[in-house]
Amino acid sequence: MTQPLRAVAITKRYRAGFGSFVSSVEALRGLDLEAEQGELVGLLGPNGAGKSTFLLCAAGLLRPDGGTLSWFGEQRGPLGRPHGVAYVPERSLYHRFLTVREALEFYATLHELPGRERAARVSAALERVGMTEHATKRVSQLSRGMVQRLGVAQAIIGRPRLVLLDETLSGLDPLGVREIRELLVELREEGVTIVLSSHDLISLEHLATRIVVIKDGRTHGTLDPRVLTGARTLVLEVDSPSLAARLVQTRWPGARVEGERLHIPLVAGASQEEIVAHCRSLGVAVHSSSVRRDDLEQRFFDLIERPARVAEGCT
């Protein structure tokens, strides 16, 4: 089976102005990404990392300056349109004067669907994103959350094989987040490949099969949400961490030194205060203590703070 999306060393620079007044911003500096069929790849990274630019390139809406992009094993020319690829923008890019139903009918018409099927698809899309009751509202009257739902509805109307979503979960109320998450899981189960850019770490942890961390326009590393244990670890800043580790290992064998800090797994029956008190009773000078959880947030911060070369291939 060919990969729905394969991006190799993608570069993109935005230019503005004329002649000697041209200014440019390098948005992508060699980004690599692959998405397999039925996978939900999360894109995570700081603001300005290049996530949205990459999604626009992957949707065929921006032309990369360098690198290769292929969809379902096919490379398109610089002006080629990828087919079977849907895109959900971060903000409303729809005709504001149309009602929700009219907008969806418009997109269905672009797919040259016959009248009856068009109506059925529109109704089904409205139902799936929970917008049936809002079908007669104008796009200009929609809240941000509703616009995101409309975005998903227009994306699925053409029955795509690859869906690219840019910050679609932002602006949704908790119920909306849950509904869209459920819809994305359904799509994935139907074999649709999804690439989702989001800052919603909890959603990504639950949804994504793989998370690609982007920083400074490059792939900075990859995280596998399936290996996250949720285990809590007490991190102590102490003098002589190696010596301290040996001292406490008699009671907490999992104690280890990481990055000049003493890490002690918080197992049942041991509290933060008890461990700190025990360390002090052994003569270990504890300067600070904090509890960290092995979750996506922690892994992300660990990864993003590392230099790119170290982070590459990290799972």
Added chain:
Amino acid sequence: MSGAAAAPTSFSFARAGAMAVVRARRLLRTRRLLLAAVMAILPWLAVGDVPLVVRLGALTQFTIVGLTVLGAGAIAEDLDGGPYAIAFTHSCSALEAMAGEAATTLLLTTGLAVAQLPFVLRHDTLVDIGIILMCSASLATLLVGWLAVMLLAATVARGVGNAIAMIPLLTVVPVLAGTDVLEPLPASLAVPLRTLAQLLPTPQLASEVYRWILQGGEAPRAAIAVLLLSPVVWFTVAAAHLRRLEPAARIAA
């Protein structure tokens, strides 16, 4: 959700039609159609009992102003606001988008021209139908050519401002096309500028053709050639430029 649609390879009238309908909805919603009608019909109140050739000239001027109002922002609004990019992800091509928007603008402009006919013909009890058809054909080629230039401008410059700039261009182009104005400039600059101005379809060219049709004399070959070629040449250039354009370039920048 397997079975994605096969890659569309040919021009789709359904997609172009959908674009046309949405453009018509926008023009109605923004009351621009009303504005165009007022701007095309109201000036007739000031036109007195003048020869038919003058009234045809007025029809041309008023209609092209109406067309400029209607065509302002065609494609540009969708390029800047993002609907073009989303339509692109739904298999709509640059040519289909442009053809759809152009069709609506021309259809409504034709309506404006027809609405003016009672004013044009009010003092003539009998007009040769052949003459009317020839004049109408000249007007039609002028309108399509001018719209094509507007569409090209919309793909080059951001916002509806480019289309609004077309209104003063209506006045400036005939001046530049003359021999005197560019005389002080170096030939390397004056010649290309004058040639470009002469290749743009203007109401003055249509008026030359009306005069020939109604009053006879030597055929204005250059005017006829420009009027006939403009729709094809400028629309092709505009469509090719839109096709080269990144659909999200204006929204992402």
